Amino acid sequence: MELVEESPYRFRIDRRDPMRVPGVVFASEALLPDVGADRSLEQVAAVATLPGIVDASFAMPDVHLGYGFPIGGVAATDVAAGGVVSPGGVGFDISCGVRLLAADLDLAGLRPRLEAVMDGLGGATPRGAGRGAVWHVTGRSDLDGVLREGSRYAVQRGFGVGRDLERCEDHGALDDADPGAVSPRAVERGATQVGSLGSGNHFLEVQSVAEVYDHDVATTFGLWPGQVCVMIHCGSRGLGHQICTDYVRRMEKAMRRYDIQVPDRQLACAPVESPEGHDYLGAMAAAANYARANRQLLTHVARVVFRRVTGGNLDLVYDVSHNQAKIETHGVDGERRTLCVHRKGATRALPPGHPDLPADLCDVGQPVLIPGSMGTASYVLAGVPGAPAFASTCHGAGRVQSRKQAVRAERGQDPHRQLAARDVAVRGASRRGLAEEMPAAYKDISAVVEATEGAGLCRKVARLMPIGVVKG
């Protein structure tokens, strides 16, 4: 595995058979994975062998090992040229993403009520593996609404306001969801988890705006220094997981029929224009809508708590997912092409002027929400014109230790105390769960953001610091 430095923050993995395109890694020297100890760049090269892939197999500065595709990876295939879709290119947590809410309150105003807010959020947010949900859906019709219409359905049922949808990617729902392509088992798992945080790196965090880098853009996004915010990071729970499992299995079998060979079984895929490809994209869109409704319901809960304790409101800044495949139009070799863009641990970052942006954000570009590791900063970024990698950027800090390694490194320590020392109030989370998510298990989020900006993928708007966190 040889890396050629093309420009600062951009490295190339030269194409060699059976790669169809080169690999491109956006990173600083310091953030580059150690090719001796880390297989994530081999995964970047393996993705480059997929039928129909165009331009390059991309890795973001937060790249790390994933199932088949690396996390922090972007790959686009040309639909008309037999391009494939791969469940491993989306990940198990379909449409996992981030939502940022801005309070009409500053940090000083929150301080006296912080414990009450945290107790309220901790008590009202269903979290952890399995157990509990905001919305106990009964029968298939409510769940169908969630799968077909995502946040739009949640708002229609009273869990939010119309303006929320203007600030959601795709206005809160992907259009081509096919609940019929979702297995009964996935539906069964999903029915009891609508409006729940989950576990692992998912969280609901109370934050404050610690620094603003671009005052005008921050103002347009509705953000100002010292302001209190709530960030929600969660996904499609057991439903998305089951859909990924179902379709990996189905595509493993289908590949022989399409005469597709991949260097790793975990890269199972099928042509976008095939029954398997169509069904996966329909099921994936249903899971994506489930994830968006999930974040909408947790928003509702947070608003109820804030209203009760502070008397104030929470306005949606933006909601964007970082695990998804989307059919998009991009210029490739001077031609407009219909592509299936896989973003796995990578965030869409639309440039200023893009038609899919809400009218009031059109001049400044899409808000990009980057959660840091627990107890560290999170960032608000903005899309920039002419960015590479199909308008995509990083999604977070990126793991450097496995969960097991992180738990071992925390042995004999008290993670609760360490977070208290950082002035972060914690609600929920097992000792082990916290140990797995300590900052030492992740790259430095600020270094990741510097590299994405240096690579021309996006630009900084604001840095947020955590005050309190609700964990699974």
Place this chain on the structure above:
DNA sequence: ATGTAC
């Protein structure tokens, strides 16, 4: 990420 297992 995940009813941390089919």
